[in-house]
Amino acid sequence: MGLISLLFSDPALFFILAISLLYSVIAHEVAHGWVASLFGDDTAKINGRLTLNPISHIDPVGALMLFLVGFGWAKPVPVDFYRLKNYRVGLVAVSLAGCLANILIATIAIFILQFPAVNTNNTLVAILSILARVNIILGAFNLIPIPPLDGSKILMGFLPFSGQQAMARLERYGFFIIIILLYAGILNPLIIFMQNLIYAMISLLFGLFK
16 A cells, blocks of 8 residues: 555655645654653653653654555654553553554544534545554454564463463564564454454444444
8 A cells, every 4th residue: 555656646645645644653662752751661751752742752774664665664762661560461452552543543534434514525534534444454463472573462361371371482583484474374364354353342432332
């Protein structure tokens, strides 16, 4: 879902989407830091990362990937998990926060699309549809339990200490493992499953409020 082509065909749409998607990855990181602060770790706050100022969060490669392939990342917010008041609960809550932020953004975008004044406007439909899809992809991908993705830390919250140590040792190789698994297509079924699970959660939420 590369967006660079829009820069030439529809510059206005490109810049609106660029800002929206950039803040999607920023919201993911800020959510981690904000929840960490609730559990007693102010590392992100001290480092000036509890802000929506993109300068504090932009990762050049992550931003470029976002616009080239429709998937990217911001600089990880620093979190000292050992400073959390309730280590296991805090570890799960902080790790889950980023994914929930993306799911919330997707839910809001899909909700807005339900209004006739919006879903009859092709530009708004394009913006909100892409925003929802990218945020669901971000949420789904980060739920995969492979270090350093958030799903691995959520899993660590339920593992014994020896299992946590094993996951921590795996983290230095995690990026390469993820690239290999993505290239081989092995992660595709899991990502699709996670996406479908998120769509089901959003559909259930809408069903409860009908």
